[in-house]
Amino acid sequence: MSEVYRTDAGGRAVRERYRAVLERWPVPAERVRLNTRAGETFVLVSGPVDGPPVVALHGSGGNATTWMADITTWAPHLRVYAVDVIGEPGLSAAVRPELGSAANAEWLDDVLDGLGVDSPAVLGMSLGGWLAVDYASRRPSRVSRLALLAPGGVGRRRYGWVLRALPFFALGAWGRRRVVRIVTGVELGAVASSIGETFGEFKPRTDIPVFPDDVLERLTMPVLAVVGDRDAMIDSAMTARRLAALVPHADVRVVPGGHLLLGQADAVLGFLR
Numbered sequence: 246m247s248e249v250y251r252t253d254a255g256g257r258a259v260r261e262r263y264r265a266v267l268e269r270w271p272v273p274a275e276r277v278r279l280n281t282r283a284g285e286t287f288v289l290v291s292g293p294v295d296g297p298p299v300v301a302l303h304g305s306g307g308n309a310t311t312w313m314a315d316i317t318t319w320a321p322h323l324r325v326y327a328v329d330v331i332g333e334p335g336l337s338a339a340v341r342p343e344l345g346s347a348a349n350a351e352w353l354d355d356v357l358d359g360l361g362v363d364s365p366a367v368l369g370m371s372l373g374g375w376l377a378v379d380y381a382s383r384r385p386s387r388v389s390r391l392a393l394l395a396p397g398g399v400g401r402r403r404y405g406w407v408l409r410a411l412p413f414f415a416l417g418a419w420g421r422r423r424v425v426r427i428v429t430g431v432e433l434g435a436v437a438s439s440i441g442e443t444f445g446e447f448k449p450r451t452d453i454p455v456f457p458d459d460v461l462e463r464l465t466m467p468v469l470a471v472v473g474d475r476d477a478m479i480d481s482a483m484t485a486r487r488l489a490a491l492v493p494h495a496d497v498r499v500v501p502g503g504h505l506l507l508g509q510a511d512a513v514l515g516f517l518r
Contacts, residue, residue, distance in 0.1 A: 248448065249332055249339040255446030259334045262442065266310050272320040281355035283348065284338025287329040288360065291316055296324040298362045299517055300353075303327075304371030304395075305449045308335030311370065318510035322518055326360055330373060334447045345454050349376055350383045357387065366390035366517045371478070371504065372397050375453055382456075382463040392513050393470040394506050397453045399461065400484035403477060461491040468495035469516040471509055473502035 250256030267276075267289070275290040289309040299319070303311035309327035312319075319325050329335025331342075331352060342348030353376070357365065367388050369377030374396025381388040470488050472481035481499065488497045496516070500506065 248341060249334070251446050251448060256334075256339070259443050259446050260336060263308055263310065263335060266313075270310070270313065271317050277360070278336075279356060279359035281331075281338075281352050281359065283331050283342060283352040283355070284340055286331060286338065286352070286356055286359075287336035288356070289327040289329075290325070290360075291327070292320040292322070292324040294324065296322060297517060298324045298326065298360075298365035300357065300360075300362070300365045300367050301325055301327045302330055302367065302369040302373030302376050303333070303335075304373050304397075306334060306444055306447055307370075307373075308333060314507070315510035315513070319514055319517075322514060326362070326365070328356060330376065332450070333372075334443050341450065344375065344379075344450070344452055347383070350380050353380050354384070354387075363387065364389045366392065368392040368394075368513065368517070369396060370394040370506075372450065372453060374398070378456060378460070378464065381466060382460045385463060385465050388466050390517060391464060391466055391468045392516055393468070394509060394513075395472055395476055395479060395481070395504050396470065396484065397479060398456045399470075399487050400472075400480035400482070401455060402453065403480060458487075458491055461487060464492045464495070467516075468492055469498075469513070470495055471498045471500055471506055471512065473504060473506050474499050475502060476504045478504040 250259065270289065272291050277288040277290055279286045279288060301312055303309065308329050312325070312327050316325060329337040331337045331340055342352065364387055367377045367381060374393040375398040377391060377393060378396060378398060381391050472484050474481060485497050485499050488495050
């Protein structure tokens with residue numbers, strides 16, 4: 246059985262739903278498939294060819310459509326490469342290199358080389374934030390700017406949400422919507438149903454390590470980090486404290502919100518332009 250999906254049929258259903266949502270991508274986009282040492286990687290490319298390049302890495306359980314609400318703000322100004330992270334419910338290879346090994350950075354080396362971008366800005370959310378920090382700490386010359394939204398691996402993971410969500414796991418689609426609300430901290434309406442359906446078939450990572458101090462101290466490029474003050478998944482206060490202490494040049498912002506931070510498109514654009 247796949248380490249990504251509970252069943253093969255469920256994986257096919259998740260990918261078909263994703264393909265249908267991709268048809269509603271709100272700006273012109275190119276669909277690119279790259280060969281990497283970790284397998285095929287899917288990238289959705291939007292924005293002007295001569296715009297500042299930005300590689301966007303979504304969180305666990307996500308894919309390129311994570312950025313659907315933001316791309317209309319970014320695409321007139323930035324060349325956005327929305328990458329389907331390997332081992333997640335997108336169209337990239339269903340493999341998961343060990344977090345903390347060099348393999349994830351090597352995969353991103355191949356992605357950047359395949360896209361023909363040398364030193365882009367990197368934007369990461371949650372698990373994507375972990376991957377972005379890992380890459381920037383290993384390849385500082387290849388990352389011009391680093392934007393992090395509720396990044397994993399800086400503050401400790403929280404598990405209290407599991408006790409709150411546990412009664413809802415057995416309550417079908419309605420219960421899954423309630424779990425999504427608890428995890429994200431946002432009322433997502435119909436989108437919550439789609440997320441709940443994905444997590445009904447998808448097996449999220451449980452092995453996201455916390456970075457030691459010396460890794461964070463290697464982030465010498467400009468850094469923007471935005472965390473929510475009510476994040477159920479990650480200790481956002483610890484995230485803000487560690488970044489302020491270990492990356493003193495970083496712009497660290499604590500905003501009202503949970504783990505899924507909405508309404509940050511303008512802040513990200515201002516930093517990345």
